[in-house]
Amino acid sequence: MTDIQCYSFLIFFVSLISTLLIRSIFFSKPNNSTAGLHLPPTPPALPIIGHLHLLTPSLYKSFHRLSTKYGPLPYLHIGASQCLLVSSASVAAEIFKTHDLAFASRPIFAFVDKLPYGTSGFATAPYGDYWRFMKKLCRSRAVRCEEIERLLRRVSERKDGVVDVGAELMRYTNNVTCRMVMSSRCSEEEGEAERVRELVKESIELAAKMSYGDVLGPLKKLGFWVYGKQAMDVNRRFDELLEKVLKEHEERGNRDDWGEKEGKDLMDMLLEVCQESDSR
Known part of the structure; x- marks a missing residue:
């Protein structure tokens, strides 16, 4: 870029931010989605960024301070996004059990229309018939029980008594996911399981970067503009x-344990559903 182009871009960016700041301070209107509602306590917010200034890299410490001061359910503005901070076991039970249907859906990501499968993915599907159907296929109680036993055994066998809980829980989650999808543990050091583990890690890091766009309001698609090529x-x-995994499962589709539900992984179940005449 030439110097003139750089200066022009800088002037445009400063003008845009100034306009948004002035509008948020002097011409702000009540949010139609929250007008008339009795909302939980909320800390004082700054224009545009909301409560972002109250969050530090140690998020759990920031959340603990907020919940200590404003109760078990503070209402926060994270830039242009709104959220509830749940920091009480009783309130969590109300949300995930008593009123679970009201909280089953998730916000639509700003860039979801740019993804190849749109809202058909596990992380982007809205609550509905498709969501409930996929949830039934993703049951993995037997796998989770086995991996929990492995986790507890591995932790108890540590001679030095030092355990990286975060790393162990990540390993447990990855192993459950990989075994559920293709009957392999992601902690194995070779084959598709290791490739899945690396891809999942990269995807989580990339999604975290792109999700920052959701707090930018009118500029919410900026995240995909910056990281879109990497996401694709x-x-x-x-x-x-x-x-490749699908072809391997198709080749062994007539294996003896197909009749046993515990012997199937998610790929087996999806193939079986596709072959049923009444599947949708």
Whole structure:
């Protein structure tokens, strides 16, 4: 970029931010989605960024301070996004059990329309018939029990008594996911399981970067503009890996344990559903 282009871009960016700041301070209107509602306590917010200034890299410490001061359910503005901070076991039970249907859906990501599968993915599907159907297929109680036993055994066998809880829980989650999808543990050091583990890690890091766009209001698609090419590349590598796993499952589709539910992984179940005449 030439100097003139750089200066022009800087002037445009400063003007845009100034306009948004002035409008938020002097011309702000009540939010139609929250007008008339009796909302939980909320800390004082700053224009545009909301409560972002109250959050530190140690999020759990920031959340603890907020819940201590404003109760078990503070109402926060994270930039242009609104959220509830649940920091009480009793309130969590109300949300996830008593009123679970009201909280079953999730916000639509700003960039979801740019993804190859849109809202058909596990992380982007809205609550509905498709969501409930996929949830039934994703039951993995037997796998989770086995992996919990492995986790507890591995922790108890540590001679030095030092355990990285975060790393162990991440390993447990990855192993459950990989075993559920393709009957392999992601902690194994070779094969598709290791590739899945690396792709999942890269996807989580990339999604965290792109999700920052959701707090930018009118500029919420900026995240995909910056990281879109990388996101499409990760999606392509996922497709290549899953295509290989799919072919392997198709080749062994007539194996003896197909009749046993515990002997199937998610890929087996999806193939079986596709072959049923009444599947949708």
